[in-house]
Amino acid sequence: MLVLLLFIFVLAAFLGFELIQKVPSQLHTPLMSGSNAISGITIVGAIIASGAIEGKMGIILGFIALILATINVVGGYMVTDRMLAMFHSKKDDK
Amino acid sequence: MLVLLLFIFVLAAFLGFELIQKVPSQLHTPLMSGSNAISGITIVGAIIASGAIEGKMGIILGFIALILATINVVGGYMVTDRMLAMFHSKKDDK
Amino acid sequence: MKIFAPKETDPDETRAALDPLGAKKLTDLGITVVVEAGVGESSGHLDQKYSEAGAEVTQDRNAALADADVVIRVRKPPAAEVGKLKKGAIHISFLDPFNEPDLIDAFAKANATAISLEMVPRTTLAQKMDALSSQANLAGYASVILAASRMKTILPMMMTPAGTIAPAKFFIVGIGVAGLQAIATAKRLGARVTAFDVRPEALEQAESLGAKALRIDLGETKSEGGYAKEMTPEQIKIQIEAQAKVCAQSDVVITTAKVFGRKPPVLVKKPAIDQMQNGSLIIDLAAEGGGNVEGIVAGEEVTTKNGVTLIGLTNYEGLVPQNATQVYSANITNMIEHFLDEESKSFPIDLEDEILKGCVITYDGKIVNERFTS
Amino acid sequence: MKIFAPKETDPDETRAALDPLGAKKLTDLGITVVVEAGVGESSGHLDQKYSEAGAEVTQDRNAALADADVVIRVRKPPAAEVGKLKKGAIHISFLDPFNEPDLIDAFAKANATAISLEMVPRTTLAQKMDALSSQANLAGYASVILAASRMKTILPMMMTPAGTIAPAKFFIVGIGVAGLQAIATAKRLGARVTAFDVRPEALEQAESLGAKALRIDLGETKSEGGYAKEMTPEQIKIQIEAQAKVCAQSDVVITTAKVFGRKPPVLVKKPAIDQMQNGSLIIDLAAEGGGNVEGIVAGEEVTTKNGVTLIGLTNYEGLVPQNATQVYSANITNMIEHFLDEESKSFPIDLEDEILKGCVITYDGKIVNERFTS
Amino acid sequence: MDLDSLINFAYIVASILFIFGIKMLGSADTARKGNQISSIGMLIAVVAVLLTKGMDYTWIVAGLVIGSTIGAIAAKRVQMTGMPELVALFNGFGGLASLLVGWAEFAAHTDDSHIGIETGAAVVLTILIGGITFTGSIIAYLKLSGKMSGNAINFGGQKALNILIAVAIVVLGGIFATTGATWALYALIGLSLLLGIMAVIPIGGGDMPVVIAILNSFSGLAASAAGFVIANNVLIVAGCLVGASGLILSIIMCKAMNRTLGNVLFGNFGAATGKTGKVVEGEMKPASVEDAYYVLEAAQSVVFVPGYGMAVAQAQHAVKELAKILEDNGAEVLFAIHPVAGRMPGHMNVLLAEADVPYEQLAEMDDVNPIMNTVDVAIVIGANDVVNPAAVDDESSPIYGMPIIKVYEANTVYVLKRGQGAGFSGLVNSLFFRENTRMIYGDAKETITGLVTQFKD
Amino acid sequence: MDLDSLINFAYIVASILFIFGIKMLGSADTARKGNQISSIGMLIAVVAVLLTKGMDYTWIVAGLVIGSTIGAIAAKRVQMTGMPELVALFNGFGGLASLLVGWAEFAAHTDDSHIGIETGAAVVLTILIGGITFTGSIIAYLKLSGKMSGNAINFGGQKALNILIAVAIVVLGGIFATTGATWALYALIGLSLLLGIMAVIPIGGGDMPVVIAILNSFSGLAASAAGFVIANNVLIVAGCLVGASGLILSIIMCKAMNRTLGNVLFGNFGAATGKTGKVVEGEMKPASVEDAYYVLEAAQSVVFVPGYGMAVAQAQHAVKELAKILEDNGAEVLFAIHPVAGRMPGHMNVLLAEADVPYEQLAEMDDVNPIMNTVDVAIVIGANDVVNPAAVDDESSPIYGMPIIKVYEANTVYVLKRGQGAGFSGLVNSLFFRENTRMIYGDAKETITGLVTQFKD
Ligand SMILES: NC(=O)c1ccc[n+]([C@@H]2O[C@H](COP(=O)([O-])OP(=O)(O)OC[C@H]3O[C@@H](n4cnc5c(N)ncnc54)[C@H](OP(=O)(O)O)[C@@H]3O)[C@@H](O)[C@H]2O)c1
Ligand SMILES: NC(=O)c1ccc[n+]([C@@H]2O[C@H](COP(=O)([O-])OP(=O)(O)OC[C@H]3O[C@@H](n4cnc5c(N)ncnc54)[C@H](OP(=O)(O)O)[C@@H]3O)[C@@H](O)[C@H]2O)c1
Ligand SMILES: NC(=O)c1ccc[n+]([C@@H]2O[C@H](COP(=O)([O-])OP(=O)(O)OC[C@H]3O[C@@H](n4cnc5c(N)ncnc54)[C@H](O)[C@@H]3O)[C@@H](O)[C@H]2O)c1
Numbered sequence A, B: 001m002l003v004l005l006l007f008i009f010v011l012a013a014f015l016g017f018e019l020i021q022k023v024p025s026q027l028h029t030p031l032m033s034g035s036n037a038i039s040g041i042t043i044v045g046a047i048i049a050s051g052a053i054e055g056k057m058g059i060i061l062g063f064i065a066l067i068l069a070t071i072n073v074v075g076g077y078m079v080t081d082r083m084l085a086m087f088h089s090k091k092d093d094k
Numbered sequence C, D: 001m002k003i004f005a006p007k008e009t010d011p012d013e014t015r016a017a018l019d020p021l022g023a024k025k026l027t028d029l030g031i032t033v034v035v036e037a038g039v040g041e042s043s044g045h046l047d048q049k050y051s052e053a054g055a056e057v058t059q060d061r062n063a064a065l066a067d068a069d070v071v072i073r074v075r076k077p078p079a080a081e082v083g084k085l086k087k088g089a090i091h092i093s094f095l096d097p098f099n100e101p102d103l104i105d106a107f108a109k110a111n112a113t114a115i116s117l118e119m120v121p122r123t124t125l126a127q128k129m130d131a132l133s134s135q136a137n138l139a140g141y142a143s144v145i146l147a148a149s150r151m152k153t154i155l156p157m158m159m160t161p162a163g164t165i166a167p168a169k170f171f172i173v174g175i176g177v178a179g180l181q182a183i184a185t186a187k188r189l190g191a192r193v194t195a196f197d198v199r200p201e202a203l204e205q206a207e208s209l210g211a212k213a214l215r216i217d218l219g220e221t222k223s224e225g226g227y228a229k230e231m232t233p234e235q236i237k238i239q240i241e242a243q244a245k246v247c248a249q250s251d252v253v254i255t256t257a258k259v260f261g262r263k264p265p266v267l268v269k270k271p272a273i274d275q276m277q278n279g280s281l282i283i284d285l286a287a288e289g290g291g292n293v294e295g296i297v298a299g300e301e302v303t304t305k306n307g308v309t310l311i312g313l314t315n316y317e318g319l320v321p322q323n324a325t326q327v328y329s330a331n332i333t334n335m336i337e338h339f340l341d342e343e344s345k346s347f348p349i350d351l352e353d354e355i356l357k358g359c360v361i362t363y364d365g366k367i368v369n370e371r372f373t374s
Numbered sequence E, F: 001m002d003l004d005s006l007i008n009f010a011y012i013v014a015s016i017l018f019i020f021g022i023k024m025l026g027s028a029d030t031a032r033k034g035n036q037i038s039s040i041g042m043l044i045a046v047v048a049v050l051l052t053k054g055m056d057y058t059w060i061v062a063g064l065v066i067g068s069t070i071g072a073i074a075a076k077r078v079q080m081t082g083m084p085e086l087v088a089l090f091n092g093f094g095g096l097a098s099l100l101v102g103w104a105e106f107a108a109h110t111d112d113s114h115i116g117i118e119t120g121a122a123v124v125l126t127i128l129i130g131g132i133t134f135t136g137s138i139i140a141y142l143k144l145s146g147k148m149s150g151n152a153i154n155f156g157g158q159k160a161l162n163i164l165i166a167v168a169i170v171v172l173g174g175i176f177a178t179t180g181a182t183w184a185l186y187a188l189i190g191l192s193l194l195l196g197i198m199a200v201i202p203i204g205g206g207d208m209p210v211v212i213a214i215l216n217s218f219s220g221l222a223a224s225a226a227g228f229v230i231a232n233n234v235l236i237v238a239g240c241l242v243g244a245s246g247l248i249l250s251i252i253m254c255k256a257m258n259r260t261l262g263n264v265l266f267g268n269f270g271a272a273t274g275k276t277g278k279v280v281e282g283e284m285k286p287a288s289v290e291d292a293y294y295v296l297e298a299a300q301s302v303v304f305v306p307g308y309g310m311a312v313a314q315a316q317h318a319v320k321e322l323a324k325i326l327e328d329n330g331a332e333v334l335f336a337i338h339p340v341a342g343r344m345p346g347h348m349n350v351l352l353a354e355a356d357v358p359y360e361q362l363a364e365m366d367d368v369n370p371i372m373n374t375v376d377v378a379i380v381i382g383a384n385d386v387v388n389p390a391a392v393d394d395e396s397s398p399i400y401g402m403p404i405i406k407v408y409e410a411n412t413v414y415v416l417k418r419g420q421g422a423g424f425s426g427l428v429n430s431l432f433f434r435e436n437t438r439m440i441y442g443d444a445k446e447t448i449t450g451l452v453t454q455f456k457d
């Protein structure tokens, strides 16, 4: 099981490296921000933790984690979208 | 379990797509030949099958598979290397 | 075979029919070459160079004329000299056959073979003998250099600390060989060039040299065999009007529009000239045949009241006589080499041949060329 | 303030000190402008154009001279006319001060301010008034056009069905303003250009225009203030020898080498000329000061025994008089505008000013320029 | 299909969407769509996990609502200029969340048995990476938002202290992983947070974007580590994707700044004993051809200012081609010719005529200066003196009073030159130090050809 | 670590090596090393699997020895020219091996219980893909080696038959996966093999390289499917990598041939009722800029032959630049100027002088023709009549007798033109159909600029 997870990890790592090849500098910030939102995937872990039926401590920690992760996800996607919208409208102008 | 394997498969597929970006036409054949050798990885399956302790039919099939896969692997790598060696020496000439 | 190149009789002619290089080539082919003393004087070739090339330099023109199998020159011969030719001799030169029926008759009468270089067909194969092209090319260049040396201004644009000098504006009418070279030369010197021709493909060619093509809708204007067809009077009228505006803005107008075998059309008329600036130039390369410009005088220079100078030289290529002689001489030697019978060292006239069919005017005592037998 | 531009007295001079555009600019600045009738004749500007620009056209030269606060012209004035100037008047022109001590004294005696345009310092700031540069630039262009119109051959290479015409070979000695423009113009026309200068940075500049730089090891050859230093006799000798080979292969040699304030060095000597081909040209832009070429005669044309023509015009820029006048006029008006006191509409002479310190020769009855006070 | 398989299948779909999302974010045309696709992936992952059997939704709903509200408001309210610091802040939250998830898993492990060495190690990694991400991001946020000085902070013994912390973390991590001792966990949390602070304070404000990119990569790794803790694929994949792509991105960003990653992160770090970083006011800012490409691509008006360097580089043909491309791209293009540009009168005219630049595009200095402030991009090609603002604003300069082409009034100025070489006059050019000027070093022809290539790709 | 973990860890390492291997194979400088790295990966995987507990090595050793011997000998013996077909053959073996592995797993499943729908489906896929790969590759091998006509084979009802086979496979696959019926398996095997044949025979010999690339991708997928059957990661990963990269590669290859994948695979397939494919003897062979780049990169002598098309395209500056690059690359470069090239005497001279091509590189026709047969590459830029061999070898041609530049004597000729346009004379140019001529369509300037870009990258 752990081996499979590791396998997945390794493949994902390579894939991550290959995905980003040549990014125009104007996109550096949006890309960072967008992938930051993805790293909010930890929200899934937080949901599992805060949805637990027992273990007060765990639930509390999970709850805080959930709030933070949600901020990261929701805020992250929205802010990225705002940036990109701005970028786009400038391009469409001409 | 199957889900994890699928996960692995999907990631590998994406990785495969990303790996090949822009290949000079001179390298088309060697690349094909080299990855053909890799597809001989089925040799691992063939070894497992032909190394089985029981099940005659399976062992025979495995044995044939093993021979074929080995040809593919050994021949494939060698032929690729020959091609690339030729290519290289030609480049170094000038 | 004996070839003779006499000195040109026209005092304005600076070219020669043969240069020492050509003489060498012919003697190497096994041909006897005779040149009149002083033949290359005005094109920069001393008699001595001809001797060195293996030619015989003679003072006796008449004897040489009577003796030669082939006589080569640039301009048409004086009528008097046609009779001096050996029977069956070949005479190669520009002949202006459309305007010289008497001369042609004289050739027929003299039983000489007259080859008119104007009539060499414009096929890809015949290009090496195509003297019209080789000379027009140099004429195009020379006309622009002449303009540049006569202008009170420079051609290129210059943005300098003492202000900007605007580029000179050239307008080239007729984008044949001469027109193209004129465009190329003026563009090289940095002028702004506009060009017009009735053949649409010529406009594309002008653009490939960086000129602006003036596009005038004239309806049907097809060309045949590389030459423009004569246009209808209406077409010419439309053209003249559309050109007038461009002329008014131009510092130099160069016209090169000829129509093969006919009088060149008059394309720049007085109203257009009157609108041009004081100090402008008009250079007419078709002046010899009558000119594309109203008021042009062949061989002379006229300045209008409003200060426009019309130049109508008959021989622009003669301004660069050394090169003009070089290529003319090459055209003629190419022709001789092309048709030479290696064995007998003779120039057999095969009237079935595509090229000879076009350019041989008289043969065996008759006018043989279709265009003149009617 | 009243400015007067008399007609040039030298009959060979085609330029004028002011063109209508300049007259307009000055009148717009609130200055009264007077020009002598016919001042722009040879440069293509009718008197009427000056009137239209707001200038007064006068027939009475002497009156105007006596009345003007500033007199502007191209060439140095006849000695007789210096005395006619108003006391304190400013006279702007080329003065050739190194060779005209008497003229300078005359100015001092007449209590006039003599500004010599040659002496405007070559700083970036003063470039708009730098008439040496603006004229040299046009001279460089004109010298090549002159060469092209005098040659028996064309400049560009052409590979044609009638053989290949080789490109003309130019050799430019002295890569200053005129030399650079000559290079640019010859290159534009397709010639092969070799160039030499004693200043190494000039060689790089020639290369940036596509010329081949002739590199001769001469040891130390620094320049100061944009001008070349005079070389030692040994250096000149090495140079002459190295150049001789290039000359022999060249169709045209153009020399432009001046040394500020001194006689130009003789750089092309007889042995080199003797090796050149029949029909070659040598054009000397330094002819006025004595020339870079042995045997040159200022203002004349000499053909050597081996057929090399030496041209020593004193005024190449005069070949394109309209543009030459345009930029000269701009230089002068720029200078006046630069120093004009807007309030009093006067031209105050501040001898502390970098530019005036350089170019004012006499002021207030004295020779004030450091270079001439010794 | 059973529920578990369904959830896992949803995870696969989510992962694929993340992959596409990241890929598309890397190119201008698809970036926005990419972000949306990745957000859909996130939605799928969240919905999927909510399907898990036996969950108590009270806290979940509360957490989601609170978090969404805060996130949305923050994202809406923030000024454009404040975005980078907000991203840093979000990133910190993500890191902290991962830390907490790891901790929670340990806390939920209520019976006294050891959690197992593998999970233990995963918890250690989660906490370590999450902690560094959190405090590091917070420092970055403070520096960027100006709430803390952007200067690099260095003090004696910094290096030693950092080594100490690192060693302690390794030791404590080992103890916790093997024994599961709670005290070790707490100590670890504290030290990780401290390490995050220590790592970022010595880095100057100008380098913060790279730091955020790195921390972003870390927050991905933290999520991935958390995924190992709770054995969840989508966390592993998504986190790892972010970890890897974030690393590449930060390397790319460094390259664009002509720096290396090591130089950014440790440049000040090692050599830091007492010496404080000096912030040069107005430095020459280099730019890459790629940077310029993106600005040019969006420019509506471009003015080229050629000088002697264009002649030396023989760049005129390439320049003409670039001008053509820009025009085809919808920009208005002019060539502003200074009268003394080059080394002879009309030098630029000769070159541009050779390259067949249309006369209409040649503008005189006096015509172009008045409109210069409406120009998006001015490209100075091997010109120097003729664009030196000293002629306008420095009375002590020898060229004071000379008219110049006022490129500095344009929105953005790119100066193409080979290096620090002076012009004909030998003067320093203050244009190069202006806020809106970027230097593109290298032979002008190479640079222009590079730009042309960018447009063609 | 237990043995199983160790093996699995080895698989991870092997997979990583494969990833690097494929990546490195894609670039000329690293290709050979990449192949070696991937072979090390293979070795690791094989060693790892041999560690599996409870194996009978008899057959294994025998199989390895036999296979290695055959493979090695074949690889050593083959002529350079025979390599493509050998690769096809190997590929087929790989596919067959996968098929057999799937089958063996089913056969080994001795008890009578159903193997399970998931494994069943995996077996079906393995057999299907493996079978197609095997027979498809064999056909490709036969076509390439000339043992079978390279022509496309078409017959009436082909399409219907193929659809029938496909339907049958789906049905049988369903039956087998759900019931595990052995007869269904055999039928499947047969049909898969048949489908492979049917798929490849309608494709012409010239397209075989693409077909092999596709089949290579298939053999990877077959291995991957086999991996699912025996639940083995390294098979899944390596197979899938090959599957995906092979697909991309075949798309790239199609692009280089100006074709689409669909066009190659089904071009003849659909429209094939009775009409037999016609093989034009001597056709115009298009090439891509990239192809030309690789040839030019290795060329020692290059002759440019410009014509009127260069003037129209205004390509002279780009040509000059390419010439410069080629020279810097060690090639000898000449421009062969035909006296009547262009539309006026000296037309090419004007253009090349404008671009500042050194006079030394301009060669006259008569000087260049004698050395033409020593020239590696002749590049004809928008010239047509002046290189038309009809002038030399076709007495009936109107231009017979005109001297031409004999580019056809060069090793390789690239002709740059926009399309099928004729020259001034309007004649067909047999040069374009020669064996050693490749056409690069498109505006000459674009093409040349493309080549320059290739060299710069
Ligand atoms: N026009 C005239 O008639 C004339 C005559 C004489 C003097 N001048 C003087 O010359 C100056 C002209 O000003 P300018 O702005 O044109 O030129 P400039 O001030 O001389 O500057 C040229 C710049 O080009 C750069 N450069 C050189 N080669 C290059 C290459 N291959 N690629 C990229 N950049 C290159 C140099 O910097 P790097 O070395 O760092 O690359 C240098 O800073 C004025 O001072 C003017 O007074 C003009
Ligand atoms: N030199 C002279 O003085 C002169 C004068 C008059 C006539 N001619 C005649 O002109 C001909 C000259 O031969 P040539 O080989 O130079 O030219 P050509 O035979 O006319 O062929 C030109 C070729 O260039 C191609 N082309 C046009 N535009 C192009 C572009 N933008 N990019 C790429 N290719 C382009 C055309 O094919 P696509 O349309 O398919 O692109 C055409 O096949 C000879 O027949 C000669 O006799 C010469
Ligand atoms: N086949 C060959 O190899 C070959 C050889 C030489 C020339 N040519 C071609 O033949 C053509 C004509 O050559 P040329 O220069 O000797 O021709 P030309 O001297 O007879 O005429 C000059 C030009 O004037 C143009 N013209 C005629 N009437 C006009 C009008 N009313 N207004 C404007 N322009 C007018 C013609 O179209 C021609 O372009 C050119 O296209 C040239 O390329 C072909």
Ligand SMILES: NC(=O)c1ccc[n+]([C@@H]2O[C@H](COP(=O)([O-])OP(=O)(O)OC[C@H]3O[C@@H](n4cnc5c(N)ncnc54)[C@H](O)[C@@H]3O)[C@@H](O)[C@H]2O)c1
Residues within 6 Å of the ligand: D122, D123, D124, D127, D130, D132, D133, D136, D173, D174, D175, D176, D177, D178, D179, D196, D197, D198, D199, D202, D225, D226, D227, D228, D231, D239, D256, D257, D258, D259, D260, D265, D267, E340, E343
């Ligand atoms: N600062 C400015 O803005 C400015 C303005 C105008 C000119 N200049 C510079 O001043 C320099 C000279 O200009 P100029 O043309 O008026 O100079 P010039 O007319 O005095 O001399 C012409 C050229 O001859 C060269 N020369 C002298 N002796 C020589 C010898 N023995 N052999 C070969 N060449 C010799 C000089 O170096 C100079 O290049 C140029 O570099 C020019 O760019 C600068």
